[in-house]
Amino acid sequence: MxxxxxxxxxxxxxxxxxxxxxxxxxxxxxxxxxxxxxxxxxxxxxxxxxxxxxxxxxxxxxxxxxxxxxxxxxxxxxxRGIFNKYCKEPAGSSDTKEVMLYKDGTEISYDIEAKELKVNAVNKITIICKSASVIADTVVITAKTTNNGNVLINGGLMVTGEIVGENGLSISGGSGASFDGNINSTGDINTDGSFIDKNGNLTSHTNNGYGRD
The missing domain is CATH 2.40.50.230 (Gp5 N-terminal domain)
Known part of the structure; x- marks a missing residue:
């Protein structure tokens, strides 16, 4: 040679x-x-x-x-992309964990032992699509949430905090609404039905012209 x-x-x-x-x-x-x-x-x-x-x-x-x-x-x-002493593997990566680390700190990882896919974004995440489905046993959202469209719930709704309706609250269908607790109103109450308490029907009760007990 x-x-x-x-x-x-x-x-x-x-x-x-x-x-x-x-x-x-x-x-x-x-x-x-x-x-x-x-x-x-x-x-x-x-x-x-x-x-x-x-x-x-x-x-x-x-x-x-x-x-x-x-x-x-x-x-x-x-x-391209040879790891060296100036550019090392991302922290947390291992034989069972893939890590994608961006320059600004955003990180996407998947651990096949923990069976966990994790996205840690330093700012916002935007998803644009025609439709989206989330199928899970449980979903926990820890955030202030804004929904700009109508919401359809096909199951029950349990609220442990306060419900506030700025433009009114309307309930229709089913067996009506039941409240276990006091009801306070600072405005008029209008009804097409009757007012009934534990002593009887307040709408049709005349009490012979005297004040009711």
Whole structure:
């Protein structure tokens, strides 16, 4: 094997550090420092076809592998994302736990032992879809909740706090409404039916013109 063959073999696969990136206009290109030289703009391998496109920004100082077919140094492509002492695995990752950690601290993880999928977002989460279904044994929401549409409940509703209706409260159908406790009103009470208490019907009771006991 002569010196030229050794040089070509040495150029086949090399480890380097990204020095420049170019992602405008749908391009995923980078330049890499390999020893004492810098490569030309090489494409970065990613997930891209008609089924799915997944873009992760290429960052300066990212450690990558450069493949140069036939050892020709001015052509090649980049395999990215090599963990190193400056870019370590996310905290909490293990043989049973996958962790995706973003630069701002947002984290998505799944633990196959705990059977838990966890999303920890530092700000808001927005989901846009035609319809959504949540099927679970229990759902616990710890938050102030706003609903901008109508709500249909096909089962029972238990409220341990106070119910406040700013634009009125209407109940219809079924066997009516039952209250176990005092009822206070600061306005008029109108009814098309009768008022009945433990002593009888207040609507039809005349008491012979005298005040009622």
């Amino acid at each position: 002569n010196a030229e063959d050794i040089r070509l073999l040495g150029n086949l696969i090399q480890i380097g550090t990204v020095t420049q990136t170019k992602s405008i206009h749908g391009l995923s290109l980078a330049r890499v420092k390999l020893h004492e030289r810098e490569t030309d703009w090489f494409p970065v391998i990613g997930q891209s076809n008609d089924f799915k496109k997944h873009f992760i920004p290429v960052l300066v100082k990212e450690q990558v592998a450069v493949f140069c077919p036939f050892g020709i140094a001015d052509t090649g492509f980049i395999i």
